[in-house]
Amino acid sequence: MDIEKLIAIDTHTHLEVSCRNPFDNYGEDYDRAADKYFRSNRRPTMQETIDFYREKRIGFVNFTVDAETQMGRRRIPNEEIAEAAQQNSDIMIAFGSIDPHKGKMGAREARKLVEEYGVKGFKFHPTVQGFEPADKMAWPLYEVINEHHLPAVFHSGHSGIGSGMRCGGGLRLQNSNPMMLEDVAIAFPDMQIVIAHPSWPWQDEALSLAMHKPNIWIDLSGWSPKYFPPQLVQYANTLLKDRILFGSDFPMITPDRWLKDFEEAGFRDDVKPLILKRNASRLLKLDGAAPAGAPRELAGPPGPARLASDA
Numbered sequence: 574m575d576i577e578k579l580i581a582i583d584t585h586t587h588l589e590v591s592c593r594n595p596f597d598n599y600g601e602d603y604d605r606a607a608d609k610y611f612r613s614n615r616r617p618t619m620q621e622t623i624d625f626y627r628e629k630r631i632g633f634v635n636f637t638v639d640a641e642t643q644m645g646r647r648r649i650p651n652e653e654i655a656e657a658a659q660q661n662s663d664i665m666i667a668f669g670s671i672d673p674h675k676g677k678m679g680a681r682e683a684r685k686l687v688e689e690y691g692v693k694g695f696k697f698h699p700t701v702q703g704f705e706p707a708d709k710m711a712w713p714l715y716e717v718i719n720e721h722h723l724p725a726v727f728h729s730g731h732s733g734i735g736s737g738m739r740c741g742g743g744l745r746l747q748n749s750n751p752m753m754l755e756d757v758a759i760a761f762p763d764m765q766i767v768i769a770h771p772s773w774p775w776q777d778e779a780l781s782l783a784m785h786k787p788n789i790w791i792d793l794s795g796w797s798p799k800y801f802p803p804q805l806v807q808y809a810n811t812l813l814k815d816r817i818l819f820g821s822d823f824p825m826i827t828p829d830r831w832l833k834d835f836e837e838a839g840f841r842d843d844v845k846p847l848i849l850k851r852n853a854s855r856l857l858k859l860d861g862a863a864p865a866g867a868p869r870e871l872a873g874p875p876g877p878a879r880l881a882s883d884a
């Protein structure tokens with residue numbers, strides 16, 4: 574991937590339909606409720622997604638969500654995404670997703686995806702997958718990710734999935750409180766944890782955690798920048814400017830709409846390129862030698878003077 578040729582890197586896009594497995598309609602009522610919540614029923618195929626992003630000259634990270642245990646629906650194969658990324662490496666990066674309930678068997682799959690398929694990170698959704706991030710059940714999976722110094726994206730905050738259904742479809746929002754990631758960040762210091770989305774109703778928890786732990790990043794996907802909480806924009810402009818990432822949550826939000834609203838959302842001109850491309854390039858190791866993680870100045874404890882003047 575030649576990042577100089579790209580206008581941005583979208584670190585958060587989903588594949589919602591498989592071209593390999595027949596559609597599994599189990600639990601389709603969750604889809605209909607999500608269509609209503611997001612006011613969209615667009616579910617493009619892998620090839621449509623690739624063509625769309627290539628035409629826009631936006632690099633993208635793509636994944637599915639394996640939630641077979643809680644949702645009972647057959648997952649989209651990780652290999653479908655990984656092989657597409659291998660064949661379209663100018664524009665696309667694959668992340669894997671493995672239901673943490675799969676324990677060691679899941680960890681074996683993660684290792685295979687990284688070592689044989691070149692998968693560059695993993696996606697988790699504690700609400701939809703039905704697990705608490707610090708549950709020891711997920712440890713074997715984290716160990717593989719940590720060993721390879723890869724990013725792990727965790728959905729955070731409110732979820733459109735289950736929204737408005739009888740008892741919220743039985744899904745627990747509290748699993749997606751970003752503070753639930755603290756023990757994971759301590760136990761796996763080489764795993765780069767990306768808190769996905771503005772974390773409403775826990776935005777301040779996400780900012781505090783990211784301030785405190787340099788292996789925590791935040792992606793801005795899932796919301797139009799028009800509606801970002803002011804403190805998120807403030808920290809993105811200052812203390813956290815090196816660890817904030819552009820993500821759209823395609824196909825629920827298109828990158829065009831996101832980028833248009835981003836221009837008018839109060840981000841500093843010198844910070845915009847970091848959010849759109851530079852930070853992702855460092856996290857995903859696209860610019861060669863630079864290791865993932867925060868730049869050195871942020872890695873140590875911040876001095877009180879810096880806190881007072883910047884925050």
Ligand SMILES: [Zn+2]
Nearest residue numbers: 585728769822
């Ligand atoms: Zn997502």
